[in-house]
Structure formats: C-alpha cells, structure tokens
Amino acid sequence: MRRLRTIVAVAAVFALASASTVVAAQQRPTRSSDQQVENLLNRIDKRTNTFRSSFNRAIDRNPINGSREEDQINQSVKDF
Numbered sequence: 001m002r003r004l005r006t007i008v009a010v011a012a013v014f015a016l017a018s019a020s021t022v023v024a025a026q027q028r029p030t031r032s033s034d035q036q037v038e039n040l041l042n043r044i045d046k047r048t049n050t051f052r053s054s055f056n057r058a059i060d061r062n063p064i065n066g067s068r069e070e071d072q073i074n075q076s077v078k079d080f
Contacts, residue, residue, distance in 0.1 A: 052077055 032040075055077055064070045 048080075 056074075059065060059070055059073065062070075064073075
C-alpha cells in the first residue's frame with residue numbers, strides 16, 4: 001500500500017511538471033513596442049555610421065589607400 005502511494009505521488013509530480021511545461025510553451029512571447037523598435041533601429045543606424053567613419057579613417061592611414069583593393073573594401077562597407 002505504501003509503495004502504491006509513492007508511485008501515485010511521483011506520477012502526480014510528473015503530471016504537474018508536464019502541465020506547467022505545456023502552459024509555459026503556450027504563452028505568447030513578449031512583443032516590443034513601436035517606440036522600442038524605432039530606438040533600436042536608430043541605435044543601429046548611428047553605430048553603423050560610427051563604424052563606417054572609423055573604418056574610412058583606418059583605410060586612409062593604410063598602405064592600400066588609393067588602390068583597387070581599397071575601392072573593393074569601401075564598396076563592401078557601403079553594401080553593409
């Protein structure tokens with residue numbers, strides 16, 4: 001009898017754990033507000049411009065300055 005109670009208790013624990021996992025999986029993910037998305041895009045744009053400026057300064061101090069390789073690299077950065 002005692003063994004049966006233990007088995008039932010363990011089964012109940014597993015059932016509750018499974019149910020909580022299913023409920024957690026069904027919850028919707030948190031959505032970002034329009035303002036949060038706009039702020040994120042503005043930060044990406046600003047940091048991209050900062051990277052581009054820093055990169056151009058580094059290329060200008062490099063021996064490949066004025067070469068075809070520089071043009072290809074600049075085009076890659078522009079495409080980025």
